[in-house]
Amino acid sequence: MELIKLVGVLIVIVGFALKLDSILIIFLALIATGLAGGLGIEGLLEAIGTNFVANRSMAIFIMILLVTGVLEKNGLREAAANLIRKVKGATAGKVIAAFGVMRAAFAAFNVGFGGVAGFVRPVLLPMAEAAVTNQGYEMDENHLEDIKGMSSAMENFMWFFFQVLFVGGSGGILVQTTLASLGYEVDLLSLAAAEIPVAIAALVVSCVVTVMKDKKLSKKYYDKKK
Amino acid sequence: MEALKFIQINPDLNTSLVNIVWILIGLITIYAGIKNLRDEENPSRVGTAMFWCTFGVVCAFGTWLPAKVTGALVLLMCLPPIMKKVKVGKSEAPTKEYTAKQYEKVGMKIFIPAFTVAVFSLAFALFTNISSMLAITGGVFVAVIILMAYNPKENKAPVFLKESERFLSLMGPLCMLPQLLGCLGGVFTAAGVGDVLAGIVGKIVPEGNIYIGILVYAIGMVVFTMIMGNAFAAITVMTVGIGGPFVLALGGDPVTIGMLALTVGYCGTLLTPMAANFNIVPVAILDMKNRFSVIKNQVVVALIMFTIQVIMMMLSVR
Numbered sequence: 001m002e003l004i005k006l007v008g009v010l011i012v013i014v015g016f017a018l019k020l021d022s023i024l025i026i027f028l029a030l031i032a033t034g035l036a037g038g039l040g041i042e043g044l045l046e047a048i049g050t051n052f053v054a055n056r057s058m059a060i061f062i063m064i065l066l067v068t069g070v071l072e073k074n075g076l077r078e079a080a081a082n083l084i085r086k087v088k089g090a091t092a093g094k095v096i097a098a099f100g101v102m103r104a105a106f107a108a109f110n111v112g113f114g115g116v117a118g119f120v121r122p123v124l125l126p127m128a129e130a131a132v133t134n135q136g137y138e139m140d141e142n143h144l145e146d147i148k149g150m151s152s153a154m155e156n157f158m159w160f161f162f163q164v165l166f167v168g169g170s171g172g173i174l175v176q177t178t179l180a181s182l183g184y185e186v187d188l189l190s191l192a193a194a195e196i197p198v199a200i201a202a203l204v205v206s207c208v209v210t211v212m213k214d215k216k217l218s219k220k221y222y223d224k225k226k
Numbered sequence: 227m228e229a230l231k232f233i234q235i236n237p238d239l240n241t242s243l244v245n246i247v248w249i250l251i252g253l254i255t256i257y258a259g260i261k262n263l264r265d266e267e268n269p270s271r272v273g274t275a276m277f278w279c280t281f282g283v284v285c286a287f288g289t290w291l292p293a294k295v296t297g298a299l300v301l302l303m304c305l306p307p308i309m310k311k312v313k314v315g316k317s318e319a320p321t322k323e324y325t326a327k328q329y330e331k332v333g334m335k336i337f338i339p340a341f342t343v344a345v346f347s348l349a350f351a352l353f354t355n356i357s358s359m360l361a362i363t364g365g366v367f368v369a370v371i372i373l374m375a376y377n378p379k380e381n382k383a384p385v386f387l388k389e390s391e392r393f394l395s396l397m398g399p400l401c402m403l404p405q406l407l408g409c410l411g412g413v414f415t416a417a418g419v420g421d422v423l424a425g426i427v428g429k430i431v432p433e434g435n436i437y438i439g440i441l442v443y444a445i446g447m448v449v450f451t452m453i454m455g456n457a458f459a460a461i462t463v464m465t466v467g468i469g470g471p472f473v474l475a476l477g478g479d480p481v482t483i484g485m486l487a488l489t490v491g492y493c494g495t496l497l498t499p500m501a502a503n504f505n506i507v508p509v510a511i512l513d514m515k516n517r518f519s520v521i522k523n524q525v526v527v528a529l530i531m532f533t534i535q536v537i538m539m540m541l542s543v544r
Binding site: 002003005006008009012013016021022023024026027029030033034036037038039042043044045046047048049050051052053054055056057058059060061062063064065066067068069070071072073074075076077078079082083106109110111112113114116117118119120121122123125145146148149150151152153155156157160161164170171172174175178179181182184186190191194195197198201202205206209213 | 247248250251254255284285288289291292293294295296297298299300301304307308320324325326328329330331332333334336337339340341343344347348351352358359361362363366369370373376377381385386387388389390392393394399400401402403404405406407408409410411412413414416417418419422423425453457458461462465466470474480481482484485486487488489492495496499500502503504505506507508509511512513514515516519520522523524526527530531534535538
């Protein structure tokens, strides 16, 4: 009965559908899969420990938090907002799109830009907010929620689709070794080259979608109040 | 690219220094635990402290602890959040008046420490073989020093710790969700979940049509990535199970098909709460109301990029 191994997958799908607590869902799925998959208690604990430690790089944002708060305390949000007030015709969508271009350039070198904690929160959001209030509108709560969502989304789009241009990045290496196991030898440079049109498409699509969505939202929230 | 990297350090040194980074991060979270244990305004002092301290211990000493012990600690760490016993204590968010006053004092040069992490990351990646974790840490340290120099009276060392505690508490237990999901991915792999899923998909693909093969491979990558929360976990299983026999064996171009399959998988990453570090942690950092606000804003782009890439894969068939 191989299908029993999928019990964890089932827990995850049902759990998120029922809007249960995320940690509870993962906790249950971990234990159920470990037992159904025949890992045993020791094997399960070992797999959890090894993988938790191996994924510590995801906690690096905690290091960045060391300065995020103090930067905000020292007026970074105000500085970002004032800077954008000098740019005529700036809208939240355009500000986020401009960020996307810069983020893409960094991602192509396989480096981050401070991430959500280091850049989006203390610099990008105040800029996007200032772009809205600068047009004489009072920030609508729901618009702000979408601005936050679009900013994080832009960070993800550019990171995902531009990081693969970096020759020797982990994604390309994984594809290379996977193909090699099937008997296809490919080099990392042509793998990265294959992604160039994808990355350009991602940049154009992300920026256009963001600017258009923000335009629509601005109309929805502010037009009637004019 | 490699020729640019004129600063080379010993890989062992890289590893040892990165271990120091983990110890520092562990100490920051342990500080958060102790602060809350002693905080009389926190309605759940023990649970909160237990969570943050355990997280800190695992981060700081995971390199040396036996994997079984770490695993047990991780499960223990899950209990306070599941029982809703991780709470926010006393916190002093700076007022708007305060930050406006600081802005008048510091002015636009506040951007310099704001960009050090990015500049360090780029410079280290271009010119050295030093780990990006060390680059980020170096950037943070320089930012701390610059901030101290700007305002030596107010930006003292404990202020940085207090502020990071404020943000950690604001984010709460979601901080460790990405790593916990990494565990689930690992346990799925160890239990052979991927092979079972690929086997099911393999049974329903009609053999002999490369275009149907590409479509199934691509949809498989998206769905699989959404379940595992990670395209890396999906690409190996799906390529061996579906991509190889149903696409490449029929003459698909391994470079385009194999590589684009990964970024097709990324479209799945954009759609799943299982990719917590990308889709859920920002909800906490940016204080959003709906935990699906990031994913909601990614659906349109993910679907367009999926379509574009599937078409490109199909066009690459000779």
